Amino acid sequence: MIMHNPDSYPSFVQKLTVPLQACGIDILQINVGYICNLECKHCHVEAGPQRTEIMSKQVMEQCLHILQSHSIPTIDITGGAPEMHADLPWFLQECAGLNRRLLVRTNAVILLEKQYEGFIDLYARHNVEVIVSLPHLDAKVTGRQRGEGVFPRVIEALGRLNERGYGQAGSGLVLNLVHNPNGAYLPGSQASLEDQYRKILRERYGVSFNQLFCLTNMPIGRFLQYLRNTGNYADYMNALVGAFNPLALEKAMCRKTVSVAWDGTLSDCDFNQVLGLAIDHGAPDRVSAFDFDKLSRREIVTGNHCYGCTAGAGSSCQGSVLASS
Amino acid sequence: MGDYYEQKDLADFANIGEYSPELGKKYFDYYGEAMKPGALTEREKLLIALAVATTQKCPYCIDAYTNQCLSLGISQEEMMEAVHVGAALVAGIVLAHSTQMRKIIKKKEM
Numbered sequence: 144m145i146m147h148n149p150d151s152y153p154s155f156v157q158k159l160t161v162p163l164q165a166c167g168i169d170i171l172q173i174n175v176g177y178i179c180n181l182e183c184k185h186c187h188v189e190a191g192p193q194r195t196e197i198m199s200k201q202v203m204e205q206c207l208h209i210l211q212s213h214s215i216p217t218i219d220i221t222g223g224a225p226e227m228h229a230d231l232p233w234f235l236q237e238c239a240g241l242n243r244r245l246l247v248r249t250n251a252v253i254l255l256e257k258q259y260e261g262f263i264d265l266y267a268r269h270n271v272e273v274i275v276s277l278p279h280l281d282a283k284v285t286g287r288q289r290g291e292g293v294f295p296r297v298i299e300a301l302g303r304l305n306e307r308g309y310g311q312a313g314s315g316l317v318l319n320l321v322h323n324p325n326g327a328y329l330p331g332s333q334a335s336l337e338d339q340y341r342k343i344l345r346e347r348y349g350v351s352f353n354q355l356f357c358l359t360n361m362p363i364g365r366f367l368q369y370l371r372n373t374g375n376y377a378d379y380m381n382a383l384v385g386a387f388n389p390l391a392l393e394k395a396m397c398r399k400t401v402s403v404a405w406d407g408t409l410s411d412c413d414f415n416q417v418l419g420l421a422i423d424h425g426a427p428d429r430v431s432a433f434d435f436d437k438l439s440r441r442e443i444v445t446g447n448h449c450y451g452c453t454a455g456a457g458s459s460c461q462g463s464v465l466a467s468s
Numbered sequence: 469m470g471d472y473y474e475q476k477d478l479a480d481f482a483n484i485g486e487y488s489p490e491l492g493k494k495y496f497d498y499y500g501e502a503m504k505p506g507a508l509t510e511r512e513k514l515l516i517a518l519a520v521a522t523t524q525k526c527p528y529c530i531d532a533y534t535n536q537c538l539s540l541g542i543s544q545e546e547m548m549e550a551v552h553v554g555a556a557l558v559a560g561i562v563l564a565h566s567t568q569m570r571k572i573i574k575k576k577e578m
Contacts, residue, residue, distance in 0.1 A: 281543050322541070325538075328538045331510075332510060332540070335510040335540055338509070339511065381479075382535075385479060
């Protein structure tokens with residue numbers, strides 16, 4: 144965890160003229176567990192097959208109760224690989240019944256496995272917006288980050304999603320992709336990268352999608368280890384700090400999000416969740432104590448990792464927060 | 469004074485308008501216009517910039533444009549091809565100047 148760095152850059156809190164404050168709750172992000180069939184090098188959750196943290200049905204029911212009681216417009220389900228949660232089909236059905244924007248973040252590779260291939264149809268029937276990580280258009284580069292052989296399997300899964308109508312004009316089924324850099328540098332302009340993804344995926348693989356989200360790698364978890372092991376940490380932090388953008392801070396996703404961990408802990412974002420930073424400053428930090436009004440105007444818990452979301456055009460789970468950097 | 473070409477000096481580029489802010493602003497405005505996507509894409513412009521940076525042997529520019537190329541997902545192969553275009557041009561420019569040498573040889577030698 145990087146809460147301070149005494150020598151080379153100002154702490155994030157010094158960049159704040161006033162404490163960072165929430166302004167409503169538009170997104171309930173629900174992390175259903177850290178188990179995953181992959182072990183990607185950039186994964187801030189450090190998910191993998193050995194992880195045992197999994198959301199109980201009771202916490203899921205508490206999430207549903209919150210959603211039934213409050214008109215939070217977006218439900219954002221993430222993991223790990225959410226499909227590996229045995230209660231996900233039930234949970235999706237319940238969420239879909241609430242008629243909100245419903246998102247699932249999938250590694251897509253899992254959708255090729257016999258046990259999980261039915262999820263493509265399930266997602267389509269519940270009009271789930273599917274978000275797939277595809278860091279790079281080069282198979283070797285994506286393989287280095289997400290594991291050997293992952294790229295062709297993602298392409299195959301995207302093809303199957305396309306066949307089911309995902310990413311196709313007029314179908315209403317949304318397929319969005321996620322790009323993140325394959326190393327110690329910041330993402331380029333989302334518009335340029337999206338153009339390139341669209342062109343290459345169509346020409347080489349016949350794959351189509353709706354939007355590309357560009358995410359900055361957060362200096363936490365496995366990526367932090369990589370930065371330290373390769374002597375890139377100071378340069379990377381200086382790049383983030385140098386690119387600090389107050390406009391991106393204003394639009395930071397945490398200001399309209401509450402993140403629910405597998406064990407029912409509430410955090411300001413998924414990154415704070417894995418850093419063990421629960422919601423603080425007098426607002427409830429447990430799903431069982433959810434208080435919409437208090438959480439809607441809570442003070443956000445910040446740390447130096449917040450430079451990751453406020454660099455350049457900003458970074459959120461739905462890509463850049465500003466039109467261009 | 470320390471060493472020439474210190475990496476941290478790259479960050480000082482933003483201050484080149486010091487002592488001449490008007491000209492500095494004009495330069496940055498011009499730079500911004502020249503580098504934004506137009507008939508050429510941002511990717512194409514970055515690859516041209518990388519080729520120029522290497523042929524001009526500017527460590528700051530090589531640092532800046534290698535990072536920017538990576539940021540746009542430009543592959544190692546694409547970047548190296550751009551460098552080879554620069555190298556081929558530089559080689560050609562050197563060889564083209566041998567014309568002067570050959571002309572002098574032909575004039576001076578019996």
